[in-house]
Amino acid sequence: MIDTVARAAATPDQPQPYAELGLNDEEYGRIRDILGRRPTSAELAIYSVMWSEHCSYKSSRVHLRQFGDKAPASDALLVGMGENAGVVDVGDGYAVTFKIESHNHPSYVEPHQGAATGVGGIVRDILAMGARPVAVMDALRFGAADAPDTARVLPGVVEGISSYGNCLGLPNIGGEVAFDPTYAGNPLVNALCVGVMRHEDIQRASAPGPGNQVILFGSPTGPDGIGGASVLASATFDDASAAKRPSVQVGDPFMEKLLVECCMELYAAGVVVGIQDLGAAGVSCATTELAAAGTGGMRVALDAVPLRDQSLTPEEILMSESQERMMAVVEPGDVDAFLKICARWEVPATVLGAVDDGGRLVMTWNGETVVDIPPRTAADEGPKYHRPYARPAELDAIQADDAAALPRPAGGAALRAELLRVLGDPNLAAKNWVTDQYDRYVLGDTVLATPHDSGMLRVGDGPRGVALATDGNGRYARLDPYDGARLALAEAYRNVAASGARPLAVTNCLNFGSPEDPGVMWQFERAVTGLADACQALGVPVTGGNVSFYNQTGQTAIHPTPVVGVLGVIDDVTRRTAIAFDRPGDEIWLLGTTRPEFGGSAWASVVHGHLGGRPPSVDLDAERALAEALIAASGAGLLTAAHDLSDGGLAAALTESCLHGGHGARLTLDDPFTALFSESTARAVLSVPPESSAALTALCRTHGVPATRIGSVGGDALEVDGSFTVPLPELEAVHTSALPAIFGA
Amino acid sequence: MTAPAARVGVVTFPGSLDDRDAQRAVARAGAEPVPLWHADRDLRGVDAVILPGGFSYGDYLRCGAIARFSPVMSELVPAARAGLPVLGICNGFQVLCESHLLPGALTRNAGLRFVCRDVRLRMERTDTAWTSGYAPGQEVLIPLKSGEGRYVADPATLAELEARGGVIARYATTAPNGALDDIAGISNEAGNVVGLMPHPEHAVDPLTGPGADGLPFFTSVLDRLVTA
Numbered sequence: 019m020i021d022t023v024a025r026a027a028a029t030p031d032q033p034q035p036y037a038e039l040g041l042n043d044e045e046y047g048r049i050r051d052i053l054g055r056r057p058t059s060a061e062l063a064i065y066s067v068m069w070s071e072h073c074s075y076k077s078s079r080v081h082l083r084q085f086g087d088k089a090p091a092s093d094a095l096l097v098g099m100g101e102n103a104g105v106v107d108v109g110d111g112y113a114v115t116f117k118i119e120s121h122n123h124p125s126y127v128e129p130h131q132g133a134a135t136g137v138g139g140i141v142r143d144i145l146a147m148g149a150r151p152v153a154v155m156d157a158l159r160f161g162a163a164d165a166p167d168t169a170r171v172l173p174g175v176v177e178g179i180s181s182y183g184n185c186l187g188l189p190n191i192g193g194e195v196a197f198d199p200t201y202a203g204n205p206l207v208n209a210l211c212v213g214v215m216r217h218e219d220i221q222r223a224s225a226p227g228p229g230n231q232v233i234l235f236g237s238p239t240g241p242d243g244i245g246g247a248s249v250l251a252s253a254t255f256d257d258a259s260a261a262k263r264p265s266v267q268v269g270d271p272f273m274e275k276l277l278v279e280c281c282m283e284l285y286a287a288g289v290v291v292g293i294q295d296l297g298a299a300g301v302s303c304a305t306t307e308l309a310a311a312g313t314g315g316m317r318v319a320l321d322a323v324p325l326r327d328q329s330l331t332p333e334e335i336l337m338s339e340s341q342e343r344m345m346a347v348v349e350p351g352d353v354d355a356f357l358k359i360c361a362r363w364e365v366p367a368t369v370l371g372a373v374d375d376g377g378r379l380v381m382t383w384n385g386e387t388v389v390d391i392p393p394r395t396a397a398d399e400g401p402k403y404h405r406p407y408a409r410p411a412e413l414d415a416i417q418a419d420d421a422a423a424l425p426r427p428a429g430g431a432a433l434r435a436e437l438l439r440v441l442g443d444p445n446l447a448a449k450n451w452v453t454d455q456y457d458r459y460v461l462g463d464t465v466l467a468t469p470h471d472s473g474m475l476r477v478g479d480g481p482r483g484v485a486l487a488t489d490g491n492g493r494y495a496r497l498d499p500y501d502g503a504r505l506a507l508a509e510a511y512r513n514v515a516a517s518g519a520r521p522l523a524v525t526n527c528l529n530f531g532s533p534e535d536p537g538v539m540w541q542f543e544r545a546v547t548g549l550a551d552a553c554q555a556l557g558v559p560v561t562g563g564n565v566s567f568y569n570q571t572g573q574t575a576i577h578p579t580p581v582v583g584v585l586g587v588i589d590d591v592t593r594r595t596a597i598a599f600d601r602p603g604d605e606i607w608l609l610g611t612t613r614p615e616f617g618g619s620a621w622a623s624v625v626h627g628h629l630g631g632r633p634p635s636v637d638l639d640a641e642r643a644l645a646e647a648l649i650a651a652s653g654a655g656l657l658t659a660a661h662d663l664s665d666g667g668l669a670a671a672l673t674e675s676c677l678h679g680g681h682g683a684r685l686t687l688d689d690p691f692t693a694l695f696s697e698s699t700a701r702a703v704l705s706v707p708p709e710s711s712a713a714l715t716a717l718c719r720t721h722g723v724p725a726t727r728i729g730s731v732g733g734d735a736l737e738v739d740g741s742f743t744v745p746l747p748e749l750e751a752v753h754t755s756a757l758p759a760i761f762g763a
Numbered sequence: 764m765t766a767p768a769a770r771v772g773v774v775t776f777p778g779s780l781d782d783r784d785a786q787r788a789v790a791r792a793g794a795e796p797v798p799l800w801h802a803d804r805d806l807r808g809v810d811a812v813i814l815p816g817g818f819s820y821g822d823y824l825r826c827g828a829i830a831r832f833s834p835v836m837s838e839l840v841p842a843a844r845a846g847l848p849v850l851g852i853c854n855g856f857q858v859l860c861e862s863h864l865l866p867g868a869l870t871r872n873a874g875l876r877f878v879c880r881d882v883r884l885r886m887e888r889t890d891t892a893w894t895s896g897y898a899p900g901q902e903v904l905i906p907l908k909s910g911e912g913r914y915v916a917d918p919a920t921l922a923e924l925e926a927r928g929g930v931i932a933r934y935a936t937t938a939p940n941g942a943l944d945d946i947a948g949i950s951n952e953a954g955n956v957v958g959l960m961p962h963p964e965h966a967v968d969p970l971t972g973p974g975a976d977g978l979p980f981f982t983s984v985l986d987r988l989v990t991a
Binding site: 177180181184185187270271272273275276363364453454455456457458459460461462463464465476591592762763 | 778784874878908965970
């Protein structure tokens with residue numbers, strides 16, 4: 019029997035499964051207060067998904083407001099946080115929107131579909147802003163590379179991203195792949211999408227104008243991702259609908275491609291007043307958010323939703339996370355034109371109802387009212403918690419366990435052996451096994467992609483372009499979450515600048531354990547504060563992002579892992595700087611200051627299995643100066659290559675630059691061990707034609723950046739004077755064979 | 764007085780992805796790209812046609828198997844048999860095989876994974892409409908990006924293909940997808956219909972590709988049209 023509003027009013031004492039749906043007593047009580055009666059099953063479905071951690075940010079909101087409070091003034095920001103994604107002005111009338119989002123839990127349960135639908139979801143976020151999606155990136159973290167479960171999770175995740183993104187026709191231009199036992203059982207799959215539009219094409223997720231029609235278009239709705247709804251069904255009904263439903267969504271990239279092209283035509287035809295993608299919480303989220311941000315009321319016939327499975331109940335429809343769906347608000351006179359464009363792309367579209375000014379979201383099922391709520395109470399006025407937080411007691415001992423005390427290699431032969439160990443570790447090794455499965459060419463605007471420091475795209479017909487990098491280091495954040503977040507931003511910022519682009523804006527994906535653990539909540543608070551402070555210092559505002567909590571197994575949380583994406587703009591993409599040492603005879607220069615800093619380093623981790631001490635010190639003034647120097651040098655055409663120094667220090671950067679360019683390097687280093695393995699920040703290594711080195715040193719002096727000549731490009735080996743030589747073929751074999759050896763050639 | 768630019772059609776199927784890139788390559792070669800729509804039984808009077816890369820109809824059922832039956836193909840197939848130059852790239856190659864304009868088939872890569880990599884090709888038959896700008900034996904660097912790029916044919920077909928010199932390009936090193944005889948591209952006997960697994964349209968500008976080695980595919984056909 020359908021649980022109507024009338025029935026709910028008549029049966030106030032009927033028990034409801036709110037706890038199974040993740041609502042506590044207080045939250046359920048608040049719903050009853052708002053409605054002045056018990057909620058119907060359909061209403062309970064809406065509130066339970068809209069007030070979930072995932073949709074309401076109830077544990078994180080009180081901290082996330084720092085991103086707004088501390089936002090640096092920026093002329094570039096056209097749309098800030100709060101919409102589907104922020105929008106940044108990149109010049110020439112173009113605007114860019116970008117966002118990163120997690121799909122961690124589904125990717126552990128069903129790696130292929132979990133990761134695939136992660137791509138699909140973030141692409142629709144970008145599409146809903148009015149932009150054409152132009153590229154994706156993925157920041158991935160897995161358990162130990164050789165752990166048995168990683169052999170299940172990683173190939174599935176990569177194949178899911180590959181099959182969905184490639185079929186959708188978006189180049190995959192960067193991202194990360196990292197391994198650490200901390201992610202066993204809790205892999206991190208963070209997907210980023212970037213889109214481009216003209217300023218005047220920005221769309222909003224709102225439903226203004228009484229009488230305007232509400233249209234659902236895209237795939238029919240099926241029983242995807244409604245594990246929660248089956249609780250409702252089984253508790254409320256006694257029929258066969260109690261059957262367990264699949265809780266991971268299944269993606270159809272072909273439909274998404276049609277949806278993208280269809281939306282582009284709809285926008286161009288000017289027939290869209292407001293639009294929202296359907297992601298988590300599906301129809302519940304789209305209707306409440308559109309109504310809440312618009313005139314305030316909406317009437318929807320829920321039984322008009324096209325179904326893939328005719329047995330779905332109203333609750334299941336409301337909670338379904340079926341992919342490749344969008345909801346638009348359209349003026350009555352434009353409905354025919356709208357439906358015609360959808361038909362041309364063979365995208366099913368259905369008018370579900372209309373906007374009104376009644377201030378209520380009303381849904382009917384075969385003529386009976388099953389939902390009647392004030393939409394803002396679900397969309398905007400969810401619970402907000404000040405969770406207790408406390409610095410974990412064990413952190414003092416961890417920080418006291420200084421990596422400086424670790425035994426260092428004695429002599430050139432030992433240093434050489436440790437170098438090869440580090441470079442052959444899955445974390446530092448070449449990631450072609452993964453990235454060769456991604457199409458980086460499609461759309462024809464990819465100027466730089468992995469393994470370069472940033473992914474870079476031409477915008478329009480050029481020469482303008484945008485660059486993107488994502489970074490994050492869970493080991494650093496474990497040692498100090500405040501500095502870990504600042505280091506993640508500094509690294510992504512540095513990567514963008516090393517390619518020659520000016521950093522403009524930030525997105526972030528904050529991956530943590532349970533917010534109910536005060537130690538985790540402390541890590542979260544520190545990381546958010548660190549990121550907000552660093553954004554302020556570097557002058558780059560946060561435009562949006564995502565929080566993923568509950569990444570933990572039992573009582574053991576993952577390393578706190580803030581992943582930061584930075585977007586930059588470059589005036590002329592032909593001036594971009596790649597990482598490859600491809601001209602013998604060029605001088606190699608190191609910018610920045612190297613200190614003996616090994617806490618959380620790749621060397622300490624790979625050689626000693628050690629995580630302790632403090633992460634490298636943060637100097638944001640030095641980062642800013644370095645970025646200015648790199649951008650100016652790139653723009654002036656002084657560089658043949660630039661590569662930022664981070665995980666694995668100079669050793670990793672030189673290896674990548676040599677192997678990518680196909681030339682060796684001869685180096686003279688004072689203290690080869692420290693020079694190669696320190697992870698001091700605000701550094702980059704460059705190759706510079708001899709005739710440009712005077713101009714480079716002058717430019718570095720102007721910006722106050724220390725510059726040291728450390729060698730030259732040439733030969734067929736990586737050679738450190740007086741210490742060791744590694745022939746390039748040996749270096750290449752060690753560097754490129756690590757992942758194929760584990761995951762198959 | 765300059766002759767009007769040659770008009771080269773690029774078909775968009777639902778799920779075509781590299782259609783705009785192919786149009787760009789045509790323009791870069793000096794011709795006028797003409798968009799053709801899968802649902803129209805109309806080739807708009809073009810001088811040549813490119814079937815671009817992508818996942819037409821999601822590559823559901825079998826790559827190219829549904830696109831073959833689209834209205835535009837009912838016009839294209841007889842025109843190709845009558846001599847219209849047609850180039851199928853990647854998914855387009857699959858469509859040409861499904862349409863029986865070219866022999867053989869493209870199946871799942873030997874490694875069962877999608878491969879995106881810049882590959883060296885050795886050009887072989889260079890008297891076709893699309894390869895006359897190359898020298899026989901010339902090596903070129905062009906991106907390969909496909910999950911079902913392994914060229915296969917039964918032994919008799921393969922022998923006949925080789926005997927008539929129908930292979931236009933081979934992978935210069937071992938085929939990354941397990942293609943028989945390292946075959947990367949083939950042509951029909953007349954040389955007007957060519958299918959190629961790698962993507963020459965992504966190698967027309969060193970800014971966005973590994974170089975410009977792919978451009979002669981697009982200029983070759985113009986030379987043919989001018990001399991015809």
